[in-house]
Amino acid sequence: MFIDARQVAEGSRLEADLCIIGGGAAGITIARELRGRGTRVALLESGDRQPDAATQALYAGTVTGLPYFPLDTCRLRQFGGTTNHWGGLCRPFDAVDFQSRDWIPGSGWPIDRAAMEPYYARAAPLMRVPFPQDWTVERWTGRDHRPRLPFDPARVESQLVQILPQRVRDFGKDFETDLGQADDVMVYLWANVTEIETDENGTSVTGLRVATLSGRTFRLVAHRFVLATGGLENPRLLLASRARRSAGIGNEHGHVGRHFLEHPRFVAGLLAPADQELRADFYAPHHVGGAEIEGYLELSRALQRSERLAEVEVRLGLDYDPGFDAALESGDVQAFRDLARDSRSLGTLGPDVLEVMGDLMTWRRSVLFGPPIPLPFPELIGQLIRSTPAEVHASIPDLLGDIVATGYLRLGGPLPISAITLTTRIDPQPNPDSRVSLTDELDPLGVPRIALDWRLSELDRHSARRTLELLAAEVGRVSIGRVRLTFDEAGSAWPPDLAGGWHHMGTTRMATRPEDGVVDADCKVHGMANLWVAGSSVFATAGSGTPTFLLVALALRLADHLRAVST
Amino acid sequence: MDSAREGGVGGPSARTDASMVVSAGLSRRILAYIVDALLVGTLALAAVSLLELSVGPAVRFVPQPGRVAAIPVLEADRVLLDTLVATLVSGLYFVGSWIRWRATPGQRWLGLRVGDRHDPGRLEAGQAVIRWLALGAPWGLAAALSADSALGAPVALAAVLWPVLLLIGTALDLRGRRGPHDLVAHTIVLAGSQAGGHAGRSRAAATPPPG
Numbered sequence A: 001m002f003i004d005a006r007q008v009a010e011g012s013r014l015e016a017d018l019c020i021i022g023g024g025a026a027g028i029t030i031a032r033e034l035r036g037r038g039t040r041v042a043l044l045e046s047g048d049r050q051p052d053a054a055t056q057a058l059y060a061g062t063v064t065g066l067p068y069f070p071l072d073t074c075r076l077r078q079f080g081g082t083t084n085h086w087g088g089l090c091r092p093f094d095a096v097d098f099q100s101r102d103w104i105p106g107s108g109w110p111i112d113r114a115a116m117e118p119y120y121a122r123a124a125p126l127m128r129v130p131f132p133q134d135w136t137v138e139r140w141t142g143r144d145h146r147p148r149l150p151f152d153p154a155r156v157e158s159q160l161v162q163i164l165p166q167r168v169r170d171f172g173k174d175f176e177t178d179l180g181q182a183d184d185v186m187v188y189l190w191a192n193v194t195e196i197e198t199d200e201n202g203t204s205v206t207g208l209r210v211a212t213l214s215g216r217t218f219r220l221v222a223h224r225f226v227l228a229t230g231g232l233e234n235p236r237l238l239l240a241s242r243a244r245r246s247a248g249i250g251n252e253h254g255h256v257g258r259h260f261l262e263h264p265r266f267v268a269g270l271l272a273p274a275d276q277e278l279r280a281d282f283y284a285p286h287h288v289g290g291a292e293i294e295g296y297l298e299l300s301r302a303l304q305r306s307e308r309l310a311e312v313e314v315r316l317g318l319d320y321d322p323g324f325d326a327a328l329e330s331g332d333v334q335a336f337r338d339l340a341r342d343s344r345s346l347g348t349l350g351p352d353v354l355e356v357m358g359d360l361m362t363w364r365r366s367v368l369f370g371p372p373i374p375l376p377f378p379e380l381i382g383q384l385i386r387s388t389p390a391e392v393h394a395s396i397p398d399l400l401g402d403i404v405a406t407g408y409l410r411l412g413g414p415l416p417i418s419a420i421t422l423t424t425r426i427d428p429q430p431n432p433d434s435r436v437s438l439t440d441e442l443d444p445l446g447v448p449r450i451a452l453d454w455r456l457s458e459l460d461r462h463s464a465r466r467t468l469e470l471l472a473a474e475v476g477r478v479s480i481g482r483v484r485l486t487f488d489e490a491g492s493a494w495p496p497d498l499a500g501g502w503h504h505m506g507t508t509r510m511a512t513r514p515e516d517g518v519v520d521a522d523c524k525v526h527g528m529a530n531l532w533v534a535g536s537s538v539f540a541t542a543g544s545g546t547p548t549f550l551l552v553a554l555a556l557r558l559a560d561h562l563r564a565v566s567t
Numbered sequence B: 001m002d003s004a005r006e007g008g009v010g011g012p013s014a015r016t017d018a019s020m021v022v023s024a025g026l027s028r029r030i031l032a033y034i035v036d037a038l039l040v041g042t043l044a045l046a047a048v049s050l051l052e053l054s055v056g057p058a059v060r061f062v063p064q065p066g067r068v069a070a071i072p073v074l075e076a077d078r079v080l081l082d083t084l085v086a087t088l089v090s091g092l093y094f095v096g097s098w099i100r101w102r103a104t105p106g107q108r109w110l111g112l113r114v115g116d117r118h119d120p121g122r123l124e125a126g127q128a129v130i131r132w133l134a135l136g137a138p139w140g141l142a143a144a145l146s147a148d149s150a151l152g153a154p155v156a157l158a159a160v161l162w163p164v165l166l167l168i169g170t171a172l173d174l175r176g177r178r179g180p181h182d183l184v185a186h187t188i189v190l191a192g193s194q195a196g197g198h199a200g201r202s203r204a205a206a207t208p209p210p211g
Helices: A025-034 A053-059 A081-085 A113-127 A171-180 A233-240 A301-307 A322-328 A331-341 A346-366 A378-386 A389-400 A402-411 A458-477 A547-566 B026-055 B076-101 B105-109 B125-144 B152-172 B180-185
Strands: A002-004 A013-021 A041-044 A156-163 A185-189 A192-198 A205-211 A217-227 A265-273 A286-288 A291-299 A312-319 A367-370 A373-376 A419-426 A435-442 A448-453 A481-485 A531-533 B059-062 B071-074 B112-116 B187-191
Touching: A002 A171, A013 A025, A013 A205, A013 A547, A025 A041, A025 A081, A025 A171, A025 A185, A025 A547, A041 A217, A081 A171, A113 A547, A156 A458, A171 A185, A192 A217, A192 A233, A217 A233, A217 A547, A233 A435, A233 A448, A265 A312, A265 A458, A291 A301, A291 A458, A301 A458, A312 A458, A322 A331, A322 A389, A322 A402, A331 A346, A331 A402, A346 A367, A346 A389, A346 A402, A346 B071, A346 B152, A367 B026, A367 B076, A367 B125, A373 A378, A373 B026, A378 A389, A378 B026, A378 B059, A389 A402, A389 B071, A419 A458, A458 A481, A531 A547, B026 B076, B026 B105, B026 B112, B026 B152, B071 B076, B076 B105, B076 B125, B105 B112, B112 B125, B125 B152, B125 B180, B152 B180, B180 B187
Parallel strands: A002 A185, A013 A041, A013 A217, A041 A185, A217 A531
Antiparallel strands: A156 A291, A192 A205, A205 A217, A265 A419, A265 A481, A286 A291, A291 A312, A312 A419, A367 A373, A435 A448, B059 B071, B112 B187
16 A cells, blocks of 8 residues: 655654565565565655655765765665666576685675575566576577687686566566555655664664655654665665664664675776677677577686686677667667567657657668669669678668667677677675765755765776786687787776666675674674664675675565564 | 540450459469569669769768768759659559550569459550559659658658558458559459450459359
């Protein structure tokens, strides 16, 4: 059941058995799991189903460390949370991602991959992952007919991610009906938690102070609480709730907000193929039997261990003629995809149809309509006769339109590749100095805004450079081209295109001992009797997988745990 | 002799028994269309090429920085001129051959003839013109608008879909195989022995036998 918190009586006191703060992927998953089980669940969501500028502005903050996205644009404060702009990439963490590696300080989780297997198995159908067992390239051999680059697997491995279709990425839309029809789940929209209240000892949460931007305030009390507001907002709320303890909740050892993790990515090299006909299209997003997958490269785990490196993924950006690159990303193609795959509102149907029709008519420019057939202009025929094969290929988007060009690329096989851009994505070393902290500035609801000081380590820098060097050596060994490294390990500067992936992790990290982290293996805040944390802020490492898949699996695991402790 | 017969082509005719004739099958007509399209396309392309040798090209190729291939840009007035020439070639080919032989070269090769709906041994010049316009008018209109008009895209799309509509319309008429172009021109396409010579000899008629 959905309730507009702006209609709740001023000063009222609401009750529930379990209160979930945050209506994103984690919060929605837990609420959905607990519905119909005799537990009165209250889910507090700051925003509405649709974006709201004033609500989104509550996310504004300061970036003090490495350059980062504005903090009010890299996450979404509305029902469904950041899944509203999620890219849909899915891959489970490998077993080694959970393990401690002695050359990576701070690595290791209190749980292992085996503990997560049953929850990955449940998360996959929930998220509609099309092939939940197929995470190795061997499982796709013979299915996509795209060869892998011929590297020695003892040195360089090919891996893949599955990319969920746009229509199933938004948790808000996907599960709105489930929660709306549940009598025992109350979803309060427009409800902002401004403080977590505790008892005098600061060891048990007694209630929440809630405010709306319209000026309404009320309290919500419950037996148990789950904080699920994202990797930047979870520490903010814990740190800002300092009525009993000045350091905030769960911060006895100063870990709240520290160990902020992202997946840093930047272009680190360029591969010039020896043969322009090199087949590398496995490493571009492509559709296979109802799934979309994208390959990437990484050093074998054995080589990472022997070289004492952090895990670095290398994504391959295939550079075709700019016309084809533009076609692949064009609005025409997106409009066609929207028409073909998604149910669209009537409001966008018209523009999409016009865009698609306009693009399909691009070939007007190359055709003379001589009844009863369209004819190419004579000079066009002459031009094509004089052109090289590469020029003929490159003419396709201009002559036939973006949609036809994209279809040609999908169906007609690979185009000649002029270069391959090598983009690294690092699983960085957990760094306590990479952190979220409070500033003196308050938002309109009186909650301190945050400052993000994103930092990386020398191990991260060395790992990126060394991975590229080893990859370059392998490229040379198998004679498929040459690699030019564009990232210099020397010096302190990172490349200007350094960016994250909107992955906010580690700020309430999971650890067995309170001296090492904020939550325990059950995601319960150390030292707190009835407060749990859900979402990627509990990640101990950023891992080789994608955060959303794991955080949903962890939310399912936490839901099971909450059911167990309530009985 | 009535006025229609006086202006008709194809020699003397006689109204015949409507149950005695079988219209041409779809596959042969499609094949004939493809043959004609190739022939008239080649002729039109040759004519346009000759024209452009004297007045200049209708398409310029503009190199783009960083691009492998240059981008084609149309000259609107030249496109219009090319269209007129291509249309003229097409008109001479279709209308001329229908008036002269009641069949285009492609239709003759496949043993097809076009005739009046009620008098298949004859075909009026007006019917030939109307049938040609119904077959190809959207193409010509699309050509005239092809430079940069806002109407260009939808008309071009209509031109592409037009043969499909003609095909569907023809296929849906299970008895007479008369498409929209035949309906507006009051014509029918005949096959086999019925297609040759005069209607009186071929016992041609409008309606095929049931079953």
